[in-house]
Amino acid sequence: MFNLDWHGVLTGLPLQWIISGFLTTIWVSLAGMALATVLAVLFLALRLAGGAGGRAVVAAWVSVFRNTPLLVQLLFWYFAAWNLLPLAARDFVNADHAWSILPGDVWWLTPEFLCSAWGLGVFTSAFLIEEIEAGLSAVSHGQREAALSQGFSTWALFRCVLLPQGLANAWQPIVGQYLNLMKLSSLASGIGFAELTYQVRQIESYNAHALEAFAVGTVLYLLLGVVMGVVLASAEPGKRRKKALTQRAFVQSEVQRDR
Structure with missing residues (x-):
């Protein structure tokens, strides 16, 4: 039988570490x-308007960052690329x-x-490119032709026609991917970043309350994943429009049935 001592995690300095790590993970x-x-x-x-060269650049970006481990990328950015910056x-x-x-006494600079943040963003962008591209592919070719016939530039076509529908299709x-990014932020403890996992491990070293600390x-x-999921789901592009269209279709079907 385990004798759990939550007092060693939810009070004093360990509690401050937990709160700090949690807020840092959020930011x-x-x-x-x-x-x-x-x-x-x-x-x-760039893939849409950059021609063969643009498509090659995007393909290389996706291939490199999707096929290398995130932890290796974080180590590279922190221990190698950082030292290449001007003094x-x-x-x-x-x-x-x-x-x-930042609020919560989180230092971002x-x-x-x-x-x-850079490593997580770059890694996730490689996956988002493919997810959104799949959503863009679901937009009918007729809409592209109609926009171009109305004088839309390639950028205007992407921004006003393709992207909103692509985001809605692939939301x-x-x-x-956003939730995965949040969970993968735990790997940043490998470069000494004091996010939640780092602080939990620090509590383990501080007072050996490993089970309680990792449970918290x-x-x-x-909790963060559930809240993010609910917020992001409610922010789905075109959700109100889809709801309105569904309600309209329902009303029309009822009218036809009454007839």
Whole structure:
């Protein structure tokens, strides 16, 4: 029979570590999601309008980052690529800046945060490109031709016609990638980033309450995943339009049945 001592995890310094790690996980996940989305949209536009050269660049990007482990990528960005930056840039990041503190006392202008957010965003963007591309493929070719006949440029066609419908078509897989990014943020502990997993392991070393600490960490990851899933599902593009069309179809079917 286990004798669990929650007091050693949910009070004092361990509790502060748990809260700090949880908030850090939230912020780095949001940063990675934003970066992954921007990169995916830009590379999709390049694939559409960049010709053979653009398609080759996007294919290389997807191949490299989808087929190498995320932990290896994080180690590369932190221990190799970071040192390639100009010394002035590294000194600027390492200096104290009052404006670089996020709510919850999370410092975002640090090598660990920046490399973690960048690594997570780049890795996830490679998957988002393919997910959104699948959604774009579901848009009928007639809509593309109609937009071009109306004088839409390639970028306007992508931004106004293809992308909104592509996101709506592929929203559930996109949400899955965002949730996967949040869970994969635990690998950032490998470069010393003080997110939730790092703090849980620190509690294990501090007072040997490993079972209690990992149990709390698991619950927090689960809670964050559920909340993110609900929020992202409610933000599905075109959800209201689909609901309205469904209601309209139902009303029409009822009218026809009454006739």
